[in-house]
Amino acid sequence: MVNTFPKENKLCGQLRITQLYKDGKRFTAWPLRVTYQETEENTQILVWAPKSLFKRAVKRNYLRRLMREAYRLHQDMLGDKHCLIAFNYMDKDVQPFAVIEKAICKALKKITEN
């Protein structure tokens, strides 16, 4: 069981991000919208809370931390798969950790089944 989340697991680079949003498969797990794509390399994720929904930087930081933390605790659900995943926060209100954790679990389960 791995619980760490070092920098190698963060998705960086504008080209790769654009590529993921262009070619990845999408589904919704409220309050998240998930875009993912299988890959040969390491699993990398990004989390996103849009500025248009949350004007204050504090709220965006908080949501990013919650999503990142939820992924970190449940990343072993992916098993042997290697994917690029993007989590976009969609709801207008700030949801508590339990709700986001549930959504992340649901999303990871769906990716594994496919």
Place this chain on the structure above:
RNA sequence: AGAGUAGGCCGGUCUAUCGCGCACGGGAGUGUGAGGAAAGUCCGGGCAGCACAGAGCACCACAGCGGUUAACGGCCGUCAGGCAGCAAUGUUUGGUCCCUGCUACAGAGACGAGUCGCUUGCACUAAGGCUAGUGCGAAGCGGGUGAAACGAGCACACGGUGGGCUGCAAUUCCAAGUAUACCGACGUUUGAGCGUUGCUCGCGCGAGUUGGAGGGUAGGAAGCGUUAGAUUAAUGAUAGACGCCAUGGAACGUUUAACGUUUAAUGUUUAGUGGUACAGAACCCGGCUUAUAGGCUUGCUCUUUCC
């Protein structure tokens, strides 16, 4: 004690489990890691690039007086007037009237020393006793009005002082990659265009400039060292306990009034419940403005009680 007023300060703590950025280290690991506003980006400076040949006209900012400062439009002290308050205090205004413009209503007239009315002189006409009308000239007065009537107030006016422009997405370096093939406009001493602050003049450079359409890239380092420092951007999540505030059940105590139990006020202890804000560094400082649960503290003013 209560009410008010002006400042200053703090703005959660601990434990467990799992984590993140940076520095050092071969490794284990060790050290370190958001704020009073980090926010808004409103001023001023450092710093960076470009320019430095000037003149005129615009434009922006400032505003009693003195001090402080690297600098400021900030801050401190103080003077005068208006407004609010019993007071402490708060708030607001502050150069000048030479030129330009404005001053409602009322008033003959409000910025043209010229008109109007009355009195008065002369001429003409009607009448011819008083008088009335018209024209010209001069002098004097101004009933009442109004905030103000040759003397004021005000700013959009004038004068004074200051301001070269752009901003860390500045700027420098490294790496990777490409194409000026095509169409049009203007131009090469009859000077396009560029720079010089926005415009005009002037000055300098000057053989290419520009619109369309297309091609490539969008990575990294320095800037950012001063005890945070990234570039999908760290400083956290979960659980529990405590602290603080509000509310209030219960128990105990004190005082008061009726009187062996209640009423009213108040203090201490402790369950429970609710709340615990505003907000997140991206070059750095000095200010301003705005947001903020709750708490601590100092000065002053007023009211009431006791000594």
